[in-house]
Amino acid sequence: MTGTTITGTGNTGGEVGRELDVLASLAARSDPAATAELLRQVQPMVVRYCRARLGRAGGGTYTTADDVAQEVCLAVLHALPRYRDQGRPFTAFLFRIAANKVTDAHRVAARELGVPVQNVPETAATDAGPEGYAIEADGSRRMRDLLDTLPPQHRDVLLLRIAVGLSAEETGQALGMSAGSVRVTQHRALNRLRRTVDPVVRETA
Amino acid sequence: MSDHRIPSPYGGPDHRRPADPFADAETDAGVDAILRDDALLDALGRGELPATYRADVTARLLTTWRDDLDEGLPPLHAAEAPAPVLLAPAREDDTDVLPLFDDTAQLPPFSDPDRIDESVRSAFVAAGYARPTEQLPPVRPSEAATEQFRASFDELPPADDKPPVTELGRRGPGRRRRFDRVVVATAAVAAVLAAGSAGSVAAAATAHPGDTLWPISRVVYAERARSIEASEDAHVSLRKAREALERGDTDAAQRYYDEAQQKLDQNVREGSDEADRLSQDLETTAAIPDFPVVPGSRWNPSTAAPSSSAGSSSSSDPSGQSKWKRQRQREGRSSSQASPPGTSTVPTPTTGGATPTNPGPTTGAPDPEPSTQSPEPTPTETKSPDPVPTAEPSTGGTAPAEPGAESAPAE
Numbered sequence: 001m002t003g004t005t006i007t008g009t010g011n012t013g014g015e016v017g018r019e020l021d022v023l024a025s026l027a028a029r030s031d032p033a034a035t036a037e038l039l040r041q042v043q044p045m046v047v048r049y050c051r052a053r054l055g056r057a058g059g060g061t062y063t064t065a066d067d068v069a070q071e072v073c074l075a076v077l078h079a080l081p082r083y084r085d086q087g088r089p090f091t092a093f094l095f096r097i098a099a100n101k102v103t104d105a106h107r108v109a110a111r112e113l114g115v116p117v118q119n120v121p122e123t124a125a126t127d128a129g130p131e132g133y134a135i136e137a138d139g140s141r142r143m144r145d146l147l148d149t150l151p152p153q154h155r156d157v158l159l160l161r162i163a164v165g166l167s168a169e170e171t172g173q174a175l176g177m178s179a180g181s182v183r184v185t186q187h188r189a190l191n192r193l194r195r196t197v198d199p200v201v202r203e204t205a
Numbered sequence: 206m207s208d209h210r211i212p213s214p215y216g217g218p219d220h221r222r223p224a225d226p227f228a229d230a231e232t233d234a235g236v237d238a239i240l241r242d243d244a245l246l247d248a249l250g251r252g253e254l255p256a257t258y259r260a261d262v263t264a265r266l267l268t269t270w271r272d273d274l275d276e277g278l279p280p281l282h283a284a285e286a287p288a289p290v291l292l293a294p295a296r297e298d299d300t301d302v303l304p305l306f307d308d309t310a311q312l313p314p315f316s317d318p319d320r321i322d323e324s325v326r327s328a329f330v331a332a333g334y335a336r337p338t339e340q341l342p343p344v345r346p347s348e349a350a351t352e353q354f355r356a357s358f359d360e361l362p363p364a365d366d367k368p369p370v371t372e373l374g375r376r377g378p379g380r381r382r383r384f385d386r387v388v389v390a391t392a393a394v395a396a397v398l399a400a401g402s403a404g405s406v407a408a409a410a411t412a413h414p415g416d417t418l419w420p421i422s423r424v425v426y427a428e429r430a431r432s433i434e435a436s437e438d439a440h441v442s443l444r445k446a447r448e449a450l451e452r453g454d455t456d457a458a459q460r461y462y463d464e465a466q467q468k469l470d471q472n473v474r475e476g477s478d479e480a481d482r483l484s485q486d487l488e489t490t491a492a493i494p495d496f497p498v499v500p501g502s503r504w505n506p507s508t509a510a511p512s513s514s515a516g517s518s519s520s521s522d523p524s525g526q527s528k529w530k531r532q533r534q535r536e537g538r539s540s541s542q543a544s545p546p547g548t549s550t551v552p553t554p555t556t557g558g559a560t561p562t563n564p565g566p567t568t569g570a571p572d573p574e575p576s577t578q579s580p581e582p583t584p585t586e587t588k589s590p591d592p593v594p595t596a597e598p599s600t601g602g603t604a605p606a607e608p609g610a611e612s613a614p615a616e
Contacts, residue, residue, distance in 0.1 A: 022421060031417055044278065051274045062276060140273030143266045158246075162271050165250035168243060186246055187239040194263045 024090040028083045035080065039073060045164045046072045046098055052163035053102045055144045064105070072101045091174035095160070146193055154189035157182055244392040255391070428474065435472030436479035439465035443490050450493060462490060 020041065026034035047069040054065040075097050083093055147155050153175075160171040161182075168186070172179040248255050249267055252275065258264040412418035413433065423430040446461035465487060473480045490496065 019421065019425075026417060033417055037418070047278060048274055052270075062274075139266055139269030143270035146266070147270075158267075161246045162249045162267055163274050165252075167247065167250075183239050183243050187242040190242050190246075190263065193267075194261075197263045197266065 020090045020094075024080070024083055024093075027080050030081065035077070038080075039077065042076065042094060043069070043073055045166075046076075046094070048163045048165075049095065049098050049159065050102060052144075052147075052159045053099075054105060055141070064109075068101055068105045069098075072098045075101060089173040091166070091170060092176060095174045099156075146196055149196060150189055150192060154185055154192065157185045158189050158193075161186055241388060244388045247392055429477075432472060432474040432477060433479050435468045436483045439468035439473070439483050440486055442468070443486050446490055447493065450496065458496065462487070462496075465490075 020038065023034045023038040023041070027038045047066060050069040050072065051062050051065040054068060056062055056065075076094060079093075079097060083090070147158065150158070156175060157171060157177075160166045160174055161168070166174065168182045169179045171177075172182045175182070177185070245255065245258055245264060248258075249264065249271060252268075252271055254264060254268045412422035414437065416422075419430075442461045442465040446458040446465070449455075449457035449461060465483070469480065469483050469487065473483060
């Protein structure tokens with residue numbers, strides 16, 4: 001198994017993906033152990049995906065993103081009985097749900113503009129303070145803004161590759177692309193980022 | 206957050222620098238750049254920033270971003286920590302352990318990084334992203350790579366701070382392959398690490414035969430599965446040994462016991478749970494009073510000789526591990542046997558010598574039988590082949606029943 005999968009550069013061979021497929025089809029037949037294991041494996045990926053998509057929305061913490069991630073996990077759990085191994089990898093199923101939930105969260109955030117109250121409620125800040133926070137978050141926020149300038153497909157590829165840590169093959173499975181086109185897309189996306197980061201300084205490897 | 210700024214026009218700068226390796230992904234030079242970026246993203250996906258990319262602002266920003274995402278989360282690959290632990294039993298002296306690893310060791314990533322390079326490249330060629338290698342202009346990629354490194358070198362303020370970079374920058378085109386090899390080797394190591402750890406197959410790692418995840422476990426943790434299966438076989442052998450003992454067939458019992466012992470020594474992983482359980486089972490079986498096995502019997506000389514030398518010889522011996530184990534079991538068995546036979550060896554000379562055909566006393570019946578065989582083989586050799594079978598028909602109901610009654614709680 002490992003012998004045949006580890007043949008390419010950076011190829012984890014979709015081993016995670018295939019294992020998830022096995023677990024998912026077991027879980028779809030309501031096998032409790034497989035379901036638990038599936039969620040355990042899927043959860044960190046979902047949390048990272050949601051954090052990457054939503055950032056530190058409102059209040060400078062990842063609370064919102066983590067809440068959405070939890071919703072995604074719940075939604076996956078609910079959708080599992082409907083999951084059938086139709087040749088489509090489970091990661092594709094998973095990240096489609098995640099993407100929909102993130103879109104929902106964006107909509108909700110756009111809709112709820114505020115609730116009028118008579119007095120401004122005061123809350124205690126438990127953070128490290130604005131300065132430290134700003135310093136800490138600056139780089140990542142800048143990156144997030146940059147990622148938002150990318151076309152959605154480019155952004156998703158980078159997100160799955162870097163934030164979720166999938167291999168090119170797995171990313172391809174999740175997004176319905178070939179591994180080759182993932183590699184090309186990520187390369188173009190990186191180049192765009194490089195140009196945007198510093199159009200004057202020549203891109204370096 | 207969700208506002209989409211229009212991306213800066215793509216290609217504007219490209220036309221100014223057609224020689225730029227990043228200029229257009231569809232040019233030939235792009236293949237190398239694509240592969241480098243792929244390796245970079247693999248590293249970033251693991252939360253690492255390769256040293257060569259320190260000067261790349263974008264790579265640095267991406268690392269910061271990724272680190273920020275991990276806030277308050279366990280590292281993504283820590284969840285896969287069980288995998289390395291599982292692989293830990295691979296010691297130098299366990300040559301036959303982990304064929305899984307042997308497979309991996311024979312893989313191209315380690316033996317020949319260049320082949321990987323070509324295989325990925327050919328995938329690109331097949332996908333239409335690149336021309337075949339032979340159609341590539343031979344000099345360009347290396348020039349591009351060199352140029353790139355010069356560029357990165359130019360960016361670094363003090364040249365002496367980054368000797369590897371400057372060295373690479375100064376190197377001629379011939380060095381490019383070496384660089385590729387480094388990248389590919391890094392990527393290959395990354396791939397193996399990811400595949401080994403990517404598992405997060407933690408549930409399968411604890412699966413047992415009959416569990417749902419057992420098939421997964423058998424494939425992913427082949428070594429462990431083999432060990433567990435061997436230990437279960439050995440348990441079956443031991444059960445057969447005990448059954449044979451109840452029938453009075455000491456030879457068969459001995460044979461089954463040896464079989465189990467051999468499985469433990471050869472096929473069961475050191476220090477694993479199943480090894481502990483199995484050696485415990487071996488000890489309980491050997492502790493059954495009638496059990497014929499004694500430290501001097503025929504299966505022991507092979508183990509007794511090395512174990513006596515094991516005390517003096519160091520662990521440099523390849524089989525030092527199993528020797529230690531055998532010795533431990535031997536000690537455990539002899540100690541566990543020492544107490545019940547210790548009581549039975551005393552009556553042996555009196556009962557066995559004086560009244561061999563006298564199993565009549567109800568208290569003496571279970572004792573003389575094992576004692577005639579176990580402690581002193583030579584004196585009983587004359588009568589043991591016959592008296593036991595003859596004694597059994599005479600005592601008929603009692604003798605076979607009693608060992609059975611005794612071995613039942615032992616199980």
